[in-house]
Amino acid sequence: MLTEELLDKPKYKEITGVDRRTNLSQEEFLNEYVKNSRPVVLTDAAKDWKAMKKFTPAWFKEHYSHINKNINGVNYNMGDFIDMMLTSTAENPAPYPYNFNVEKVFPELMKDFLPEVIYGKIDRINHKLMPKKLLQGTTVYEIFLGGKGSSFPYLHYDALFMHTQITQVYGSKDFIMYPPEQTPSMYPFEDNPKFSQVNFLDPDLEKFPLFAAAKPIIFTLQEGETLLFPSGWWHTTKITEPCISLGRAQLNGYNWDNFINDRYVNWKKKISIGALPVLAYGKVVGGIMNAQER
Numbered sequence: 213m214l215t216e217e218l219l220d221k222p223k224y225k226e227i228t229g230v231d232r233r234t235n236l237s238q239e240e241f242l243n244e245y246v247k248n249s250r251p252v253v254l255t256d257a258a259k260d261w262k263a264m265k266k267f268t269p270a271w272f273k274e275h276y277s278h279i280n281k282n283i284n285g286v287n288y289n290m291g292d293f294i295d296m297m298l299t300s301t302a303e304n305p306a307p308y309p310y311n312f313n314v315e316k317v318f319p320e321l322m323k324d325f326l327p328e329v330i331y332g333k334i335d336r337i338n339h340k341l342m343p344k345k346l347l348q349g350t351t352v353y354e355i356f357l358g359g360k361g362s363s364f365p366y367l368h369y370d371a372l373f374m375h376t377q378i379t380q381v382y383g384s385k386d387f388i389m390y391p392p393e394q395t396p397s398m399y400p401f402e403d404n405p406k407f408s409q410v411n412f413l414d415p416d417l418e419k420f421p422l423f424a425a426a427k428p429i430i431f432t433l434q435e436g437e438t439l440l441f442p443s444g445w446w447h448t449t450k451i452t453e454p455c456i457s458l459g460r461a462q463l464n465g466y467n468w469d470n471f472i473n474d475r476y477v478n479w480k481k482k483i484s485i486g487a488l489p490v491l492a493y494g495k496v497v498g499g500i501m502n503a504q505e506r
């Protein structure tokens with residue numbers, strides 16, 4: 213179980229905030245954060261992305277008003293949604309999440325998110341041995357647009373044990389995070405252990421009493437900053453101004469086995485034939501990548 217593995221990592225109890233680092237070398241990044249399963253904000257990882265300064269609400273409205281997304285049974289085109297996100301208030305928030313798989317919906321924008329942030333010694337998602345089949349149905353690059361007052365109130369960690377990378381391309385976003393050691397206070401669903409039953413905006417403390425004593429790390433990710441944190445860290449977000457974020461799922465040596473196993477379990481439920489060879493191949497590829505990283 214991932215959470216137990218993470219509990220062996222040192223000193224979560226001492227973490228009271230998230231470090232903001234600039235000009236961090238790859239070695240420092242690996243030794244101080246990746247190896248210790250600690251979150252970090254990189255202030256300059258996306259400074260050369262073309263997306264910065266280019267991707268504004270007005271720009272999306274101008275270029276993509278024909279694009280639609282359904283939220284809770286209502287269809288919103290990009291133009292109308294942008295108007296809503298710009299006038300969104302805490303009392304009357306724009307619908308959320310207004311999110312898109314970049315590779316599917318905006319493949320032409322992929323070049324605007326370069327250079328990539330590598331969360332580990334190598335980027336396993338874009339590794340040439342990575343079987344495309346393993347990523348089928350998974351969103352790796354995801355754009356989120358949101359307005360003031362929008363929130364996804366359920367604490368969770370990301371599907372398939374992916375690590376999380378979020379870059380604020382426009383505006384800021386508030387993060388609420390809890391380290392893996394506080395999992396008992398999150399009351400995960402029995403049949404969905406990556407998802408908390410607690411609505412953090414309005415927690416039912418009679419039903420979930422341990423949540424009252426859980427200690428979050430709360431901070432604002434500013435425009436231009438990139439947050440990286442490992443699988444197992446509970447998180448959710450709250451938006452206080454119009455914002456555009458790029459989410460990026462990350463795979464490295466620390467979550468590979470959990471990812472492969474979870475993939476297998478999910479597939480086995482849907483298709484029994486074909487799941488096992490992919491699992492076996494995933495383990496072999498993971499072994500080769502481990503050797504390359506040594």
Ligand SMILES: [Fe+2]
Binds near residue numbers: 369370447
């Ligand atoms: Fe998430």
